[in-house]
Amino acid sequence: MKDMPVVIVEMWEGRTSEQKEKLIKGITKAFEDIGVKPEWLNIIIHDVPKSNWGTQGEQASRLAP
Numbered sequence: 001m002k003d004m005p006v007v008i009v010e011m012w013e014g015r016t017s018e019q020k021e022k023l024i025k026g027i028t029k030a031f032e033d034i035g036v037k038p039e040w041l042n043i044i045i046h047d048v049p050k051s052n053w054g055t056q057g058e059q060a061s062r063l064a065p
Helices: 017-033
Strands: 006-012 040-047
Touching: 006 017, 017 040
Parallel strands: 006 040
Antiparallel strands: none
């Protein structure tokens, strides 16, 4: 059995199902390009509320969009 890579994507919530599908397909293609078969790959998307994300010393939800 081959190693089963896991890609974890942490991003702010708000993307559509179609956008996530496009992201999954793009990540899968990138791994295929280096010899990883799609059936070996797992991709996990974590939708994180901006209020749970800190950046630049602030809650992301408090920063201008």
